[in-house]
Amino acid sequence: MFDLVSFIPRAVMQGIPLLYGSTGEILTEKSGNLNLGIPGVMYVGGICGVIGAFFYEQAVPPESMNAVLAIGIPMLCSLAGSLLMGLLYSVLTITLRANQNVTGLALTTFGVGIGNFFGGSLIKLTGSEVPSIALSATSAYFSKGLPFAADLGWFGQVFLSYGFLAYLAILIAIVSSYVLKRTRVGLHLRAVGESPATADAAGINVTRYKYMATCIGSMVAGLGGLYYVMDYACGVWSNNAFGDRGWLAIALVIFTIWRPNISILASILFGGFYILYLYIPSGLNLSVKELYKMIPYVVTLVVLIIVSMRKKREDQPPANLGLPYFREER
């Protein structure tokens, strides 16, 4: 029998990094910037958190670790790392007007390279036998669920068993949706992505909105990397383990028609697809298992085809997505 009570929490935990990534990318894309560097940004967000946690764990014995510092240091490191990545992208594409696709792809390669470089260095530093670093003490703080969750049976397991970063992801998605839809800042941001010339003529500072949206979006996405290492992977960093989650996050943006609130459910759905192969009995035939592993990608392809056929104007990407803005070029 399909065990929903154990499946849903795992699907959620798979979905949270995707939710961070897609929320961050939606904020970015609403400003007209197509940041394909999100996988790299998330990777950097993860490794920076690891670096922070690693040095804190090295400096302080496990029993005297302070909860605030144990969470705060990796988080600040992660945010700072992804902010730098976002800034890099912004300077290149907004100020220097480099091609957004090329810059994004380069940023992904760069981010993964940086992550693997520092990951490898840290593994060397620990001198461990296996090619990974375990930061279980820090991870314990990150993955701590609500204490009474275990007493509430299936309800507790499905809804309350996650670390705080999972709830933060959902909160950020809801707030982002509200800001985009209901506030003046959101209206201006959407206008910048739709028609920067119109926004400019209306007295909106296009450059500032693009910078802010891209940098904040990167920071949000970077938290996805942090969540992945600290909560999902129980504090174990090994190079390239993050996989293709960043790309799935970008595909989710299209799937959710640029709405962070829809992304909450969509991310969990995709998280479910991601691990579905573990729950479908396939016997000992490994090749069948590999086919099941393809589900999220097949679904992504199907979804991309379906959403490309949408006709409604509101469901289209921001009209100026991927294009640089030049005031003089009219």
Add this chain to the structure above:
Amino acid sequence: MNALEPVKTAIRMEHITKRFGSVVANHDINFVLKKGEILSLLGENGSGKTTLMNMLSGIYYADEGQIYVNDQPVAITSPKDAYDLGIGMIHQHFKLVDVFTAVENIVLGLKDEGRLDLKKARQRIVEICERYGFEIDLDRKIYEMSVSQKQTVEIVKVLYRGAEILILDEPTAVLTPQETDKLFAVMRNMKADGKSLIIITHKLHEVLEVSDRVAVLRKGEYIGDVQTKDASQQSLTDMMVGHAVALNIARPTPVNVAPRLVVEHLTVYDDLGVKRLNDVSFTANAGEILGIAGIAGSGQRELLEAISGLYPISEGSIRFHDPKASENAPPKELVGMDPMAIRKCGVSMAFVPEDRLGMGLVGSMGMTGNMMLRSWRKGKGAFLNRKAPEELANRIWKELDVVTPSTSFPVRRMSGGNVQKVLVGREIAQDPAVLMTAYAVRGLDINTSYTIYNLLTEEKMKGVAVVYVGEDLDVLLELCDRILVLCGGQVSGIVDGRTADKRQVGALMTRVEGDSRHE
């Protein structure tokens, strides 16, 4: 109410000069808008109306001169400055976000206190609409609106920002007569409310209908102003086109004139179902330059595109007398042929739209590459013949004095005049039987323009039927053997270029009865 008190001016521009590179768009202009009047700014295409107004709306900054708003000297450096001074301009191309509702577009960019309160904004918008008589569905998305509704949103947007001075750039160009009447009613309401308005237009009957005063620009210079009640269509046309200027373009008498292209009863509709050409008939003769005059958007583009097979034709025929065919061969019917086949017959078009690179040239390629756009089919098998285009590029480079470091230099980075030389040079090199050019000298300096005129005349003497769509009446009258005048998609007359005068053509362009002479 002191009668001696001078009427306060809403806008005063003194000695305004604006140049774009070597082209002077506005030269030493003195311009006044009085409080509470509707002023028409009249002029031909390229006379500098829009440039002048863009300096008020903060898009351009004057090279010389001073602007006063409400008698205070001001510097308008951005659209925001203009808003702050109470100047609002409604451009021909609307600045609206398509997926937003009318309300969202109207409040966009305003930094009111507190959170976004669309309800309160809506109340104020409804008040404005009621006051001036706008009819508008505030919750409609812009992309669902008609052009006139979009225009209404633009005007309300400007009023919502507290504009006291409104500038409308050819607002009626896109409106039906009923919508135009509505707009004029609204304009009168705004005037009654103490606002000052400038309307840019070249439709004379509208000028006479709506404005209090008319100011005329010609070729970047301020010609003068006149009270509308003292003006007539004829007097305004005279001011607009001015007296003939001697240009001394060589115009040899045509030899061996024979019909080459016979167009009969040509009618076309655009994708919105609007009639763009209405029963157009004419003959383009070999060995002649046929000029086509008309206000922008009178169907010139559609005519050329229809002939080259790029525009769907609903009625009419275009018959082509092939010079290579034998004497008695029947003419070929071009309607229904595809563009490639038409081109093969020797009907060549050099169209220079607003964006010179948009049609005909690939900006990032060099001259050689652009030559190959016409010759790529001539190579053997899968390989391109690079040699011939290279030679052709070198020839155009030398003969037409194109300023470029090499034939592989991207044409996008050449100056406009040089780009046009490349385009026209390439079309001429195809050895066409019919050569059509549109706005071939737009934005060019005098010398380059003459180079192009001479090229066209040379082609004419070679026995090519040249069709020249132009903007400058002086040039048309000195260059062309016959001039066809289009007005609203119809032929309003065909005149002899040697005997016609400017007044006559100007009158035909704006449909004033003149002694039009059909050949």
